Amino acid sequence: MALLANASGRNNLIAFFAVLLGLALVLAYVFTGGEETLTPPPAQPELTADNQEEVSQVAPEFDLVRISRGGTGVIAGRMAAGADVALFANGVKIAEVVANEDGEWVIILDEPLEAGSVELNLRATDKATQESTEAENVVVVSVPERETDRFVERRQNGVVAVLSPKDGEGASQVLQKPGVAAFAEVGESLSVDTIDYGAGSGAVVTGRSLPRVDVRLYLDGQFVNSIRADDSGRWSIALEGITVAPGNHIIRVDQTVGDGQVQLRVEQPFNTGEPIDQSLAEGGVFVRPGNTLWQIARQLYGSGVRYTLIFGENSEQITDPDLIYPGQVFKLPPKS
Template identity: 25%
Template sequence: MMKNRAGLLALLVLAIATILMVFFVMPRISDDGKDNAPTTASGDAAKTPASEPAKPAEDLATVATEKMGRLKAEAEKAAQALVSLFADGKVPAAEAYAGAKAEAEKALAALAALDVPEALEASLKETMTAARGNAEKALALLKTLPSDPAAAGAAIGTVVDALAGKAVTAPEAPAPQTEAPATTEQPAQAEAPATTGPIVPRFDVLRVEPDGSAVIAGNAEPGAKLEILDGDTVIFQTEVGISGDFAVILDKPLSPGDHSLQLRVTGKDGKPVTSEEVATISIPENGNGNLLAMVTRPGEASRVITAPETVNQADKKARVPAEETPAAQTAEAPQATAEPQNEATAQQPTEATKPAPAPEVQVSAVEIEGDRIFVAGTAAPGSAVRAWADDALIGAATADNTGHFVIEGTTALAVGDHTIRAELLDADGKVLVRASVPFNRPEGHQVAVVAQSKTAGAGQPEAMVPLDRATFETMRGSVGKAFGILQGLFADGKKPAAEEVAAARSATEIGLQSLIDYRLGAGVDSDYAQFVTQTAARARNALEALKALAADADAVREGLPKVAELINAVLEPLPAAAVAEAQTTAEKPAAQAAPNASTAPAAEPQAPAPAAEPAQAPTETAADAPKTIEQAPLTESKNTVIIRRGDTLWQISRRVYGLGVRYTTIYLANANKITNPDLIEPGQVFQVPHDALPNAEELHRKRLKGETID
């Protein structure tokens, strides 16, 4: 019993202690924790200002400067890494080039996106803005580089220059096509001080992307205001630096469609000067498809400057030296081809030239625009030709290396009958032979009349044969010269730069392709036609062998011997059976008239007034009358155009069909006259179909891929 009481007492004490703990002690501990919490929080709050003081303005400038320095260093490092791949003329592997280009693009994009806080002082803001602007320019140039490392190497340096804030001059990559026009213009500019003439702005670089982004570089009067015109609209303006070189990136991409860009500068005298060159650009819809950018200049064949990366390598090569190589060779190539022919025919009796069934000068077409008149015709290459409308002197010109000429002047011709006379002159300005052709001037501001190829006489079709041959032989000479340059790059164990090899190689490929595409006119003898066909087949073999070589210089060096054998076959002399008398007839006047190019045109401005010349004509006829060729009357044509200085198929197509890309319609309609759609000659007369071919644009794409169109 006592034991039970003691146990119950112990339990009671334990229960009381538990109650006290639960209801009194634990709540007390909880209340103490709550009382301490505000103190801790307030203490933390009090500590925060002390540990994180407000950031001073100086720190903002420091952070911005450090960020700019870091991004700039990364961009410079990436750009230099890309450049180093091309050191000592090396051409990197495509994978290495693509990787380095991607890294450089990433680094430049980061610097181009640099944020410039408004709170910074003016000098720092200016520095950061300049760094960002340089990165934007460098990035734009980087994006325009071709994907092929062999074609991109020469232009890599412009990216580094732009990033460093230097004035970006013409990249070396397109130099083969732009340097030649530049050097031909320099003498004229050197003489400028004597005449105080203005410096005409020019294009050196034109790079266009399918989305319309464009980079334009060139040269203009230092310190002048430069405007880029698209038609009549100013799309960009800046000030030319003290060097005269400029490089700009258009603020807004060009819209899809055709564009015609010109440069206009306004100097200190306030007089605007517009470039003679015109950049014609076609931007595809939605950034997909084919684009074309070409530059035309009066007196020179159009030259294709750039095209999108979707264009294959063959086309990219074709646009570099296609026009410049023939231009540099016209004085030399005819000599190389003409001499063997003269040797082959020198043993023939002079009677070969006495019978003259074919005229040495011929009027092909006359085009009239108001009071302006254009006379196109053919004569022996290098001949000096003078043209008259009735008794009014129109002007004079020299037949080009293909035998075409175009003479333009101003004279008012009323509706009705008139006569055009074209006279071939010797070195003293004496008339050697004259072609006379009547025509009836139709009503209208712009009209054209053309020669009747079928009824002009039996001799006239043959008169065109020597011109066809001169063209073909000039083309063969161009191939030989271009390939000779390519071989010379490797002479004596030399290791040429990648851009040199690319330029000479592409010039050779272009020449071979021209021979493949060449079509003879009507009336050519079978022996010569067979020779042309055989040469075209050999040119195709040589072109395939050359294109099969890798892009690096070592591969080209190893493959040259085999290609040389094929090129030699292409340049094989004309067989005796193919040397016709008509060619001898054409070459002899050419040799006689060669000196006339400088003397006859120089004497022409001193000629008496048009009324005085007819007084000489009767005397000339009575005493020592030159041979006069009476051509059949010219007939009106509503679908004929005379090619003038600076004309291109692209521009004609845009004017007639609304889109330049439809030029293939005109090309195919005149295939026997056009050896290269990008190189048409002043004085040629083309038929322009009323409607464009339904597949004209598809044919253009085929041609860009290097495929033959017919």
């Protein structure tokens, strides 16, 4: 009997709490107007100026350029995954490809590039937003002259491809050199590839060496700066605060090992002409010692490849675009 009484008491207690729970649910339903109360989902972060950069589109980039003497070749680079990448040669679209899931793309040039100087540019379009961006750098390719069945130029004159900032500011990078040794090259591991200079200071020298070695740069025998080459052996040194006066100069580069012992050394003579007044871009220009058509076009028109405009305007006195002489006065086509 005692066990039955205890069991009955427990059952009554459980029933009592069940009634209280049911009453609480009824009251909650009444006071909320019969609507369910749901926990709101966490707020989504707003797109602000701070985090908008994370989803901004990436500009297309050149990674590899390999062009044969016949003008065909392979060009590869990077862009956001799934984007359409178009390749332009002197402003004309010649190929288009879609970047893969890793953002890599490859273009095979079946139709050869025209002989002479060709400026390659990239434009990419995001399929979702239809927004387009252009590469910050262009590649200028020099393809040997050729006829239908033979090359006009000697075999030693191979293809040169140089990556340069589109705005003309900053260092250039040689992507492809002819098969023969460069003028400034001694040995296999050290070379001066480009010397970019404008009016006054701001010159930049780039080249190649053994990977991860210290490179020292001298201008006319005076030490300028040193830097460590990257994992691929490329290096770039700016002549900050140094004015490169018009005239003949010599760049010297030392490749050092261990405790600073010089392993290899190269010297590259170069000549800087008088600064060109950009206000004369519509009119004429007087050729001074050290001037080249490429330099004049780059300073006045923003791109060295546009030297062909000056060449065409003055064909009666320029027989070879590589040979212009101090004292010549060239007519200049207007900027367009």
